[in-house]
Amino acid sequence: MDISKRERDYIVLLKELSSEFPVRISDLARASGVKEPTAYESIKRMEEKGLVKVRKGIVVLTDTGLLTYLKIIKAHRVLELLFVKHGADPDEACKECANIDYLISESMVQKAYNSLGSPSVCPHGRPIEVNVQ
Numbered sequence: 001m002d003i004s005k006r007e008r009d010y011i012v013l014l015k016e017l018s019s020e021f022p023v024r025i026s027d028l029a030r031a032s033g034v035k036e037p038t039a040y041e042s043i044k045r046m047e048e049k050g051l052v053k054v055r056k057g058i059v060v061l062t063d064t065g066l067l068t069y070l071k072i073i074k075a076h077r078v079l080e081l082l083f084v085k086h087g088a089d090p091d092e093a094c095k096e097c098a099n100i101d102y103l104i105s106e107s108m109v110q111k112a113y114n115s116l117g118s119p120s121v122c123p124h125g126r127p128i129e130v131n132v133q
Contacts, residue, residue, distance in 0.1 A: 001049065001068065006032075006042050008072060008102035011051065014061050015069045022058045070132045075109045076101035077122035082112055090123035106132075 003011070013031050017023045029039035043059055046052045051065035061069060076097045083093035113119070113128070121127055 001051075001064075003049070003051070003068065003102055004042075005099070005102070007046055007049075007051065009098075010039075010042060010046065011061065011065060011069050011072065014052065014059060014065070018060065023060075024057050025054075025059060028059065067132070070129055071106060071109075072102050074113075074129050074132050075104045075106075077126060077128045078109050078113045078116065078119075079104065080122045080124075081116050081119055084123045085116070093123065 009032060010028055013028055014023055017027060017031065025039050025043055026036055028043070029036045032039065043052060043054060046065070047054060049064075050062055051068060052059050053062055054060075076094075079097045079101060080090065080093045083096065084090050088096070118130070119128060
């Protein structure tokens with residue numbers, strides 16, 4: 001599924017913020033530095049794609065949204081390792097990966113993962129999910 005950079009960022013924010021409290025569109029707008037109408041339009045498009053549901057003002061990831069999150073995070077962490085292996089600073093690699101992790105195909109992520117020796121954690125010590133499908 002094709003998603004935009006903003007949709008990628010909202011998916012990641014939703015997953016991270018929802019572990020602490022229910023997430024409203026205003027929370028997403030504030031966390032991403034945009035106005036509420038901008039966030040609303042993005043969430044509306046994401047709902048049409050089946051990535052999120054909005055219920056009583058609360059935005060939640062659907063199963064499709066959660067799977068998309070897991071794929072993004074796996075790609076992110078594998079790419080981080082690849083960049084760090086080739087001399088990048090872990091924090092710099094993290095920032096760069098956030099710009100491309102949602103664009104890389106699952107097959108390329110898997111090839112990179114395998115070539116790195118099937119690592120279990122990223123440079124920051126966060127786990128890499130093995131079976132994301």
